[in-house]
Amino acid sequence: MSPEIRALIQGEELHAPLDKQSPLDVSGLTVAYRRTPAVWNVDFKAVPGSLTAILGPNGAGKSSFLKGALGLVPTLEGRIGAFGLPINKSRRRIAYVPQRESVDWEFPATALDVVTMGLYRSIGWFRPIRRYHKEAALEALAQLGMADFASRQIGQLSGGQQQRVFLARALAQDADLYLMDEPLAGVDAATERTIVTLLRHLASSGKTALVVHHDLSTVKEYFDQALLLNVRRIASGSVDEAITEDTLQRAYGGRLAAPQLRAVLS
Amino acid sequence: MTFLQIDLPAMTLAILAGLTAALVGNLLILRRQALMGDALSHMVLPGIVGGYVISGHPKSWAIVGGALLAGLLGAGLISLIQRLGRLDAATAMGVVLTTMFAAGVLLIEVINISGIHLDIEHALYGSLESVIWLYPVGWKDIFNPAGWADLPREIPFIAGTFFTLATAFFITAKEIRLVTFDPSFSATLGIPFWLTELLINCAVAIAVVAAFDAVGSILVISMLICPTATARLITNRFNLQIGVSLFIAAFSALLGYVFAVWGAPYLGSPGAVNAAGGIACVAGTILVSTSILHVLLQKRA
Numbered sequence: 340m341s342p343e344i345r346a347l348i349q350g351e352e353l354h355a356p357l358d359k360q361s362p363l364d365v366s367g368l369t370v371a372y373r374r375t376p377a378v379w380n381v382d383f384k385a386v387p388g389s390l391t392a393i394l395g396p397n398g399a400g401k402s403s404f405l406k407g408a409l410g411l412v413p414t415l416e417g418r419i420g421a422f423g424l425p426i427n428k429s430r431r432r433i434a435y436v437p438q439r440e441s442v443d444w445e446f447p448a449t450a451l452d453v454v455t456m457g458l459y460r461s462i463g464w465f466r467p468i469r470r471y472h473k474e475a476a477l478e479a480l481a482q483l484g485m486a487d488f489a490s491r492q493i494g495q496l497s498g499g500q501q502q503r504v505f506l507a508r509a510l511a512q513d514a515d516l517y518l519m520d521e522p523l524a525g526v527d528a529a530t531e532r533t534i535v536t537l538l539r540h541l542a543s544s545g546k547t548a549l550v551v552h553h554d555l556s557t558v559k560e561y562f563d564q565a566l567l568l569n570v571r572r573i574a575s576g577s578v579d580e581a582i583t584e585d586t587l588q589r590a591y592g593g594r595l596a597a598p599q600l601r602a603v604l605s
Numbered sequence: 606m607t608f609l610q611i612d613l614p615a616m617t618l619a620i621l622a623g624l625t626a627a628l629v630g631n632l633l634i635l636r637r638q639a640l641m642g643d644a645l646s647h648m649v650l651p652g653i654v655g656g657y658v659i660s661g662h663p664k665s666w667a668i669v670g671g672a673l674l675a676g677l678l679g680a681g682l683i684s685l686i687q688r689l690g691r692l693d694a695a696t697a698m699g700v701v702l703t704t705m706f707a708a709g710v711l712l713i714e715v716i717n718i719s720g721i722h723l724d725i726e727h728a729l730y731g732s733l734e735s736v737i738w739l740y741p742v743g744w745k746d747i748f749n750p751a752g753w754a755d756l757p758r759e760i761p762f763i764a765g766t767f768f769t770l771a772t773a774f775f776i777t778a779k780e781i782r783l784v785t786f787d788p789s790f791s792a793t794l795g796i797p798f799w800l801t802e803l804l805i806n807c808a809v810a811i812a813v814v815a816a817f818d819a820v821g822s823i824l825v826i827s828m829l830i831c832p833t834a835t836a837r838l839i840t841n842r843f844n845l846q847i848g849v850s851l852f853i854a855a856f857s858a859l860l861g862y863v864f865a866v867w868g869a870p871y872l873g874s875p876g877a878v879n880a881a882g883g884i885a886c887v888a889g890t891i892l893v894s895t896s897i898l899h900v901l902l903q904k905r906a
Contacts, residue, residue, distance in 0.1 A: 373691065409793050435793040442787045443637060447837070447846045456783050460794055465776055492841040508790075 359423035361385055362432075362516040362547040363408065368417035370400065370407040377403040380416070381572045385516070385549060386564055390542050392552040392578070395568035396591050401551045402438065404568060405518050409435055421516060431460060434514035436505050438521050444494045450504045451489040454479050457511030479511040480504070484533055499530030506534060517541060517548040524553055535561050555595075555603045558582065609747065612866065614738040618759055619858040619884055622819035625767045626828035627854035628774060629812040631847055632805045634833040635785040640695055641680075642829035644702040645806065646813045646822050648679030650709030653728060653814075653822070658716055669814050676810030679705050680802070731821035731881040733862070736760075759818045766815035770808060774847075782843055820881040828854060831888035838899045853891060861887035 354366040363385040370378040378400040385391060393401045406412045408419050410426060421429040434457070454476040455468060462472055480486050483503040488496060493504060502522055509517055523531055538561065541548055549566075552558060558565060558578060565581040567573040567590045574586040584600055595603075633642045652675025656668035679701050687697040713725050727735075736759060740752035774781065783791045784801040792798055809829075816825045836850035865883025870876065 406789075411789055411792055430793065430795050433793065435790060437787065437789045441789055446635065446786045447841050447843045448782065448786060449842075452782065452843065453786070456787070456790065459779065459783060462779075464780065466779075468779060494841070 354418040357418075357420035357423055357425075358384055360387060361420075362387055362422055363518075363549065364420040365404075365408055366418045368404065368407050368419065369415040370403045370412055370417075371415055372412075376570060378407055378568070379570045381568065383566055383572065383575055385547050387547055388542055388545050389547055389564045390538050390562045391547075391549045391564035391566055392558050392562040393549060393566045393568060394552055394555065394558065394582075394590070395573070396594065399569045399590070401568055402520050404566075405435075405520055405549070405551065409433070409518065432515040434509035434512040434517045436509045436517070436519040436522055439498065439502055439505065439524075441520075444496075444501060446493065448493055449490050450480060450485060450493055450496065450500075450507075451476055453493055453504050454507045454511050457508035460512070476507075476511050479507040482510060483507045483537065497527070499526040502526050503530060503533065506537060510537070515546055517546060517550075519548060519550045521551045521553060523550075523557075555587075555599070558603065609741040609744070610738055611736075612862075613741075613747075614736045614757055614760060615733045615880065616859060616862050618736055618757075618763065618819045619733055619862050619880065620855045621760070621763045621767050622816035622825070623828045623832070623854035623858035623884070623888075624851055625763060625770060625812045626816045626820075626825055627832040627850045628767070628770055628847070629808045630829035630833035631836075631850055632781065632785065632808060633829060634837060635846075636805070638694075639830050639834075640698050641806070642809060642813070643826050644679065644683065644698040645676050645809050646817070646825045646829070647702040647706040649673075649676045649810065649814055649817070650706050650728065650822060651675050651712055652678075653817075654709050654712040654716065658712075672814040672817075673807075673810050675705065676813065677803075677806060680806040680810075684802070727821070728817070729821045729824075730879055731817070731819050731824060732759075733819055733880040734877075736819075763815045763819065766811060770812060773808070778844075778847075820884060824881045824885045827885035827888050828857075831885075831892045832857060835892045835895045838895050854888075857888040857891060858884050861885070 358364040361384045363383070365381065365383045368378055368381045368383075369376065377398075381400075381404060393404060395401050403412060407414045407417065408426065410419070419426045422432060426433075451473065455472060457479070458472050458475060462468060477486060477489055480489055483506055485500060485503050485507060488500060493501060496504065506519075506522060509519070522534055526534070538548055538550070542563075550562070552562070559582070562578055564576065565578045566575040567581055567586050569590045569592070573590040574581040574583075582603065584604060587595055587600060587603065630642060633639050649672035652671035652673070653668050654671075655675070656665065656671030659671070660667035682701045683694070683697045686692060686700060687694060690697065692700075710725070713728075736757045738752075738756055740755040741747050746752055780796070783794070784796060788798055788801055791801070813822070813825055813829070816828060820828060832853035833850045835853050836846050839849050840846050861884030862880050864887060865880040866877040869878040869883070
């Protein structure tokens with residue numbers, strides 16, 4: 340008899356109690372679209388003040404893991420907590436950076452408009468945006484080197500600049516946990532450097548970030564923790580523990596060639 | 606003097622209907638859900654007929670309630686069919702809007718057999734031509750409050766709807782910008798998807814029902830989409846987008862009415878043509894000519 344079934348029969352809690360320290364404590368997260376599971380029974384605990392890369396092949400459920408944790412997609416199972424509270428009670432402390440492709444960049448809004456959205460919770464619902472809110476948003480844009488583009492319509496920005504606007508919006512939220520979906524995908528080298536600097540700045544001020552990442556060759560340079568997924572959790576922990584030849588082969592199903600592996604592990 | 610008694614109330618009604626539809630049309634166009642306006646304006650028909658059967662009167666609040674109910678039921682059915690039938694949104698809308706509209710047409714036939722007469726043409730093309738304000742004899746009578754009680758009831762009704770929706774829009778402009786631009790992000794801030802969908806569908810259904818009296822349930826689509834889409838080509842600013850769409854809606858209503866009533870005879874028509882049709886044609890023409898101009902200007906740049 341599996342421990343889960345025994346727990347159910349005996350009326351015990353299926354999941355371990357929430358970790359009071361961890362910025363994100365996920366237990367048994369399962370997400371399925373129709374009948375195909377995208378994320379299967381994944382446990383994960385974020386280390387406070389860490390930068391964690393979420394890695395895995397295409398279709399491994401990296402985005403679904405983030406969306407499931409945030410309650411953006413229906414979950415079949417799972418207990419999600421943040422900072423020792425159910426996720427719904429700690430939304431104020433969490434900032435989410437969706438994939439850039441998830442919104443319509445033709446939308447009539449300026450870069451500053453979008454960054455100001457990160458302040459909506461602190462402004463309060465149905466309350467007007469004041470000048471000092473706009474100044475705070477401008478400051479967040481400036482931190483990503485985008486102050487000169489504040490009044491530009493977002494459709495007229497390059498891909499990298501759009502990604503910086505999204506990060507500035509998250510920064511404006513002044514959260515403690517940042518969940519980012521592929522912020523480094525398809526951006527120029529300068530944007531990549533800016534974003535990595537921002538991530539390090541966040542971690543050094545005690546914030547935690549979980550970042551869906553696709554480039555195995557930069558993982559060890561940019562991150563200190565890793566979660567390796569392929570629908571199920573393959574490995575997690577410090578990058579050196581989580582990323583080994585064995586775990587990579589299991590996650591990527593032997594699709595990595597020997598030179599690629601050497602580049603990652605060196 | 607027939608202008609004050611026939612044309613002035615009809616034009617006022619047409620402009621208010623245009624303003625109401627264009628305002629909520631922004632919610633649809635900005636979310637790239639223009640088809641939802643099409644769907645809602647068809648799906649309300651069985652509710653309108655049901656309201657008519659209950660009240661026995663062609664202009665009553667039961668009709669508005671019935672239409673709102675049918676609109677929300679339709680929107681619910683669309684998401685249900687999407688989920689259960691594993692279909693995309695456009696297909697689910699197509700299925701629900703045609704079925705509900707057909708049910709409305711059948712309902713009309715059934716109640717006409719039972720002796721009550723409902724004019725389907727009015728439901729489809731509107732009744733701008735039948736709006737009459739008998740009170741004013743001269744221009745100064747317009748401003749006499751004593752005559753306002755005699756106003757055709759469509760006008761205070763749609764004026765009330767427009768000002769209610771406009772006030773709600775003004776108060777929630779910041780939130781509207783958020784949920785129309787990035788619903789995932791707004792969900793992480795605590796505004797769930799279903800609430801966004803429900804409120805937007807309600808606003809569109811209310812506007813559609815209020816405006817259908819004037820321009821009819823089919824032509825209301827043109828007022829939902831054309832002025833808003835034209836404004837998208839003209840401006841990249843959110844506030845201007847709303848303002849320009851309202852201006853174009855009022856302008857199309859005015860110009861379309863003038864064209865249908867006084868312009869049509871010059872084009873060889875024996876008399877005035879359907880005003881709602883004229884308005885929709887003008888709105889469509891403005892959209893097409895703005896698109897062409899937009900392309901030409903972009904080529905030059």
